[in-house]
Amino acid sequence: MIARRAWDARSTKIVMIGVIALLAMATFAPTVHAGKAMQFGQRTLRPGMKGGDVQTLQENLARLGFNISADGQYGPATLAAVKSFQKTEDLKVNGLLTRHDAAVMRKVLVANAAELTGGAEANPALPPPVQPPANPNPPATAPGDKATINGDGMAVAPASAPQAVKDVIAAGNKIAKLPYRYGGGHNASFQDTAYDCSGSVSFALHGANLIDSPLPSGDLESWGQGGTGSWVTVYANEGHAFMTVAGLRFDTSGRTDSGSRWQKDMRETGDYVARHPANL
8 A cells, every 4th residue: 555655646746747847848949920820911010020921921022023032031132022012102111011011012913913814803823924905096185285094094195295205105005004013024125914113114215215225213313314304204213213294194103093004193202313305
């Protein structure tokens, strides 16, 4: 009996030691990062964060054309891509992807997918590229010296505009509703299935033979002549580029709201360098 009691005591002691050890392991073992269980858009993402939602962010950026790997770690490459996206979409450029920024990114992805599939349901893995639409018939001119926008999002050149301005508008109409893709349009032929901000501006200018090859936004800061033009003004900085043509804004920012790069409203230009083609 005494031996049995001694064995029971030893067994109890062993069990207690095991429980304590398990508790210690649970207390001090590394915990899985909460972000892995987070859905994209549930929290603000910033440099240094890790998790599944960061990986989703990176995958979304890759779908938009950014050269980035989806490793789930918010590093320098992700920061640079997020800032570029924020600049393009006229968001606060700080590298912090807020819930609002995430919603805008989803909207851009859905718009891109819908445009590429002719309005079909968006697929997170974007469908294969399609060829740009055939050149539209030149629209009728608008009276006066200001361009207008049709209900389909296409711009109508003013009757009094120089032919070069009409050509810029006609070229802009060809890609006005194509998707956005980082780096899109930057090739020797100017032809692509999606265009980024500077690629869009370059394509439209090329329609009037005002530019020989696509230029990134930084290079557009020194293109043409300084200051605003009477018909065409290009606004550029290191992160974004857009232009105004006969009173309309041609800009990838805002495209997800109207479906077209042509916009009636202007945007702040204080951080941009204004350039224009000679005599326009």
